[in-house]
Structures are given as C-alpha cells and as structure tokens.
Amino acid sequence: MCLLWCIPAGAQVLLDRVAARVNGAAITLTDVRTALALGIVEVPAGPDRDAVATDQLINRQLVLAEVARFAPPEPAADVIARESDALAARAGAGLTALMASTGIDQAGIRDIARDNLRIRAYLDQRFGATVQVTEDEVTQYYRIHPDEFTRNGTLAPFTEVQSLVRDRAGAERRATIVAQWMRDLRARADVSVPGR
Secondary structure, eight states, X not given: OOTTTSSOTTOOOOOOOEEEEETTEEEEHHHHHHHHHHTSSOOOSSTTHHHHHHHHHXXXXXXXXXXXXXXXXXXXXHHHHHHHHHHHHHHGGGHHHHHHHHOOOHHHHHHHHHHHHHHHHHHHHHHOSSOOOOHHHHHHHXXXXXXXXXXXXXXXXXXXXXXXXXXXXXXXXXXXXXXXXHHHHHHHSOEEOTTO
C-alpha cells in the first residue's frame, strides 16, 4: 500500500536497464531475459551469456528492420499458433514466472512467434532455402567433417551419405553468406552497447 507514496519525490526508480540501442530502438535486459527463456537466442551457459544474447538480439532487430522494408507474405494464423506454442514450451514450467517477471503475455509471445516466422521467410526469400554447392565443395565437406558421417566408429561411404553431405555443405555455405550479410547490416547500423 505504501509502495508509491513512500518513494521520495526526487528519487529515481530503475525500471529496466538498456542492454543496447539499435538505430534508436532500445533492447532492455528484460528483452534479453525473455529471449533466453523462450529460446529466441541460443547461448551456451557462461559468464558472457547476457552479452552474447544481446548481440543476437541486436542482429534480430536489424533483420526485423529489413523484414519491415521488404515484407515477406504474412504467416498463417495456425502456423503462428504452432510457433507460439513451441516458444512457450521452451520456457517450460518457468513460463508463468517469466510472464510475471517480464510482463510478457500470450499476445507478446505470439508477436515474437510471428517475427520468427517472418525472419525465416525473409531469409529464405533473400538467400534461398538451399544454396547450390559444387561437387568439389561436397567432397571437401565430407573430408573435413568425417565425424558427422561416422556411425559406430565407421565412416559411412560417400555414396551412401552424398545427399546428406550436400545438404550440410549447402547449409554451411548459406550460413556463411548470411553471416557476412549480417556483418554488413551491422556496419551500416547505429548500434550502441553501454559499457562497450
């Protein structure tokens, strides 16, 4: 009851800490915690977890700006619902606590799900769902990554796994192309991270 009236008039109250600014838009510590809990960002445990998550959210914000400029088709409601359910499932039993501590609600989770789908559609539209690779690139991938094609201690013959090797080589190449594009986007953006 005394909560609002007991704070001295001149006292400042910290509502949320700004983790980064991207072209003027704030990414808060609450955004970072929400992204980690919902699996929007994938960060290994460690002391730099919030910093790595913040970097991924900066990239996400930059991609969403591109999505807004070159909008892919709107995802269907049932697809958004499935993605929303998947996000909520990642939070697991902690979903209720997450909602209470961050203020996110089901509509907010649906918005994040919609953004996830729009990002995927945009990247597929811009870079293709698959990237063509040469036969040399496929055989080189097989040679460099034998552990991916080894079962029970035996390397599978190339002819048996060639299709899988081609898919993985293409996925790696696409990831490299997208990473370079992200670096270019970030270089052109106004990004500030307090303390860095």
